[in-house]
Amino acid sequence: MGNEYRIALAGNPNTGKSTLFNALTGLRQHTGNWAGKTVSLAQGSVEYKNKTFQFIDLPGTYSLFSNSKDEEVARNYIVFEKPDVTLVVLDATSLERNFNLALQVLEMTKNVIICINLIDIAEKQGIEIKERLLTNRLGVPVIKISARNKIGFPLLLDTIDRIVTGAIECQPLVLQYPDEIEEKIRQIEPHVRAIVGDHVSARWVALRLLDGDESLLDEINRLITLKGAS
Template sequence: MRTYTIALAGNPNTGKSTLFNTLTGLRQHTGNWAGKTVLMAEGEFTYGKSAFRMIDLPGTYSLYSNSADEEVARDYIIFEQPDVTIVVLDATSLERNLNLALQVLEMTSRVVVCVNLIDEAKKRGVQIDLQIISQRLGVPCVAISARNKIGIDTLMEQVEKVASGEISPEPVQIPYSKEIEEKVKELQPIIAQTLGTRFPTRWIALRLLDGDESLLKSLRERMQEPTVPVQRERIGHEQTICH
């Protein structure tokens, strides 16, 4: 039986942990992330002909390394490269929740968007067009109620298809200003030459331009090799990444 790894991402209070508990049941354990005081929850379950290992990432509003929780979630998606990242959204607060979803889509294409609390949305008269959301984001989008176990099978069908490669999502690429796009194009070949093609060069370029010191530190620790200079245009002096 093939085993796939799933990362579960989402804002706080979206029902992410409820979904985690629904899928993993008693087959889960908790601890701390290495070197962090941030809680880590991991569980296992089977669906169809596949086995899954699920990591419940800390609930965050962004992945811009402004806190230990954000760094943990960011580093797991980038460095561990799960087979699928499920981004859990609150159906009653889609606009706010989509910010995190778009950030994840810049980091990995293997994403399934899960719109949770769909029953609460219906009670409030909120109508959600999953097909339009899926088309605009470029990834599968499924509506569920984790608490009432509605839509779980549909969710897992999409997750299994993405994990196995039956579906290859093509996430929307967020356009930035002309100046930023030009700098990204300059940086991408340098990043690819330095780090290879394993990591998303466009996303790393954007983070370098934003002066993300935490990401640089994580890259150095992962690569454990000498550093090389990369120009950080935002503040006008050299920055470094791992070679």
């Protein structure tokens, strides 16, 4: 349906990601099977401005390098299922540690919102978060929230709405690696793009191939096989 949008929630364990999911969706939740997979993901809906936002609560992970089944599930959903928006939930009291995952997501997909949760606790600890500065540097909206107290929810939903309607265009920060790695990316990227097209970030796939991510190769091969058979 044209007024339904899928919103994925990603984040480290204990950042309040599932608290945010529960607070937003309330009783409008169910556990659904990911199409073609045996994996079940919690899903819940929110009605907003004549649209339905379908939230998907991905497994909590510290990275998306497919070192575990949870990482693989979260990564594959963001990359191959292409949700309309991906929310990355960070703990305001541990931003430096949490940003590792956020930067990985920014390499994988364009429409991202960084949700800095537990802002009430951070403020009590004297931690100041300059969300406008972060928004400018990261190229995507950064919003301060408290999932437990439902602080920041109107702005969050409005920002999702503005992204899916095109009022906000995200321009994620492109991380620059040492010259040697950048040169290898330039060599590999055109070949990757010839295979995956525009469906997946060719730069991100090139990076993962340089890192020897065999499970990603397996998944790409599976999708190419399915596409060829259809």
